[in-house]
Amino acid sequence: MTFSLAASLLLTATILGAIYLLMALGLTLVYGVTRVFNFAQGSFYVWAGYIALVLYKSFQLDWGLVIAITLGSMFGIGLLYERAIIYPLRRFAEWRWTAIIVTLGAALFLDSLATGLFGVKARLLPRIFEGVFEYGAISLTHHDLVILLTAVAVMIIINLFLGRTRTGMAMRGVAQDEIGANIVGIPINRMYGYSFAIAALLAGVSAVLLIPRLPLFPAMGWVIFVKAFVVLIFGGMGSIKGAVIAAFILAIMEVFATSFLGAVWSLPVCLIVLVIVLVFRPKGLFGVW
């Protein structure tokens, strides 16, 4: 194992980890605030990818504009999703159970729609910046650098949002005690909407960043979703720190496994980690829930 090989693998792992972290963030944000496990998170990713694809290929828009529109649309889709699917359920007593079923149904619906409209062929999106940094034996594409920087930026922004803004703190309030939050006048419905919207947005960011690297096809959403889930479980539900560490450990394991054992091991590695965690330490590394 040469140094340059190890270094490039680690680099890839870091980038992959960053993406998984973003997706995991989306999942945990929704779960934290609404206590609903959104099965459609992967479908958000896939749809963001296809929206960007259509805008770029069919409408021939400038890539920067495409990103802007895609992200904006994803935010809107998140809001719409919550309003159309989650909100009507809340009038039932046992809605959280039904909600899980519904998000699964919605995910399958969105997947099938994507398959129907776009086919199963894998597509690639263009990179944000072309060009490569060469640093001795290590090369890092501009795009990969953007991924890393974006991921870090998003983490910081989300942290600031949750910690410093009124809306962010309101969301944390709902996550901790929904009834209490309601009593002090926090608009629960709006918070629910925002959490789904942000999750969809994060999926959009992940898609725009990752799809130039990893081809898009409708079933891809599930792969991403499972990995995001494993990151959450491994890191421990409710712990951002855990998610960060778990994302990178998982990414490292996956990158090394696929390098030496073959690409087909990408998902199984995740699942092995999942099984081990569930059997020996279901709470994960730093789990709160």
Next chain:
Amino acid sequence: MAILKCEKVTQRFGLLDAVKDLSFEVEEGEIFGIAGPNGAGKTTLFNVITGVYRGSGDIIFDNVNITRLRTYQICHKGLVRTFQIPQLFLTLTMLANLKVGAHFGSLGEDNEEENIREVLELLGLKGKENVIAANLNLCDKKLTMLATALTTKPKLVLLDEPIGGLSPPEVKEFVVLVQKINKELGLTIVIIEHLMKVLTKLSNRLMIMENGEKIAIGPPGEVVKNEKVIEVYLGRSKYA
């Protein structure tokens, strides 16, 4: 003889000792009261005894060490509890609720139907068997919960704050009921309560807990005069 012995029971949650080195005994056939300020560890104690939490120390029931047993096994040994917030099988009828206890709890020794009928009569629930549990009022819910415990043919029943939310006449009825169960069925009863009037009336002996430790134990008359108890829990006003 002591039907329940807790020896140096400790239950820790992170850095908090909910129950600290607690030792006490309950005599067979008595009504043993437990009281104390909120957060004293009373419900936690019940949870440890019934196997919900695994604490350290020993819990000996009917001469059998039940510390390592699982909840359902403890039920089969003859120890059941009721819950502070009424737990019931809300989608099932009252009858079905009782059937669970009768079938799974009493190891099917007796005729289940007879068992259920007797318990229904004892608690005055006859005629409501076919009501879906979700539709019962609070008092009936609590009675049904108690009934399910009784259908398991237990030797000892742990009652966790059973009176909360009942009106004064209902409370009076409840006191009579507990005494009836104790006398007629020969059940040992351990009851957590806040209403001292009720507790002193019912209990043969009383234990006061604070911060996970026992600070007094003995006949009610003595315990309520204990200085520490007055300071920590009862207060000096005439409402104590």
Next chain:
Amino acid sequence: MVTKLSKKSIFFLVSLLILSLLPIAIHDNRHLMHLLILCFIWGVVAASWDLILGYARIFSFGQIGFFGLGGYTSAMLTLQLGVSPWLGILAGGGVALATGLLIALPCLRLRGMYVGMATFAVHLVLPLLARAGRPIGTGGSWGLHSIAPLYVGGYTFSSLELVPWYYVALGMFALFLFVIYKVINSTIGLAFMALRDSEPLAKNLGINEYKFTLIVFAISAFIPGIMGAFYVHYMGVVGPEIFSLANFLLAFVMLMLGGTAVFPGAVIGAFPIIFLNDALFPLLGFRLVVLGAIVVGVMIGLPRGLMEIPEAINRLMARRTSKKMTPLPETNQEE
């Protein structure tokens, strides 16, 4: 309650009678016969899923996994070892059951969604294993074909004559529905429902939560395993697509449409969905979109599924006879 059960039983028996006499009239219509056979197979699969998802409220999403596992097992055994298809089917059920228990063990100490994800992950990994499993005879991405049809005595079933297939399928349908019905109304069913409604109370009353969770996993894995094996012998081929999300969605929408935790909800859902699925074939990929939309729509609009309709009628009838002005059945107080 007693009269209601009898009503259901009567309905069930009459339906069975009609179904068993149907071939007399329709044996020429191969397509219709085929659809009905699918209804029988999928009806049972959906009903067994209801046991664990609806009655026990355990989020197990591995159902199709067991279905496919049973299919592959039987196919591989009959192709490689020349085992009789009947034995193969039994083995398929057995392997599914064993796998179900294996999965259940780590799930015992897990709550809600964790079990859901774990079982869903199993569902996702099985097609990968099937594709990679050429060395052990899974046929890789192409799957297996020329799988031996069933035979009874000297007669070998053929794909040309569907009547014998129909009757075997109907027999299994009746048998397994009966078994599921019995389980639901037995003390085992009572245990699941108790654990579902209040686990602390159930444990307190003597129910061994691990034992019953294992039992429900076992039953709800065995049955689809058997049906999967039968399906594979009927179709003569099996491939990784048996684990597809399309199949998952099929069973899922049947269950949701028919109604969870109401017997025979899932079965009632199966028939319309199979026919709808067939009718929508020209739509190709969009067929699944419709099914997905139905799931979402049903859960929002009619969460207790189609079974809500006869139940609602029953309630209205009861209210009518009591001559009071009562509001419509509330949906807020349910389970």
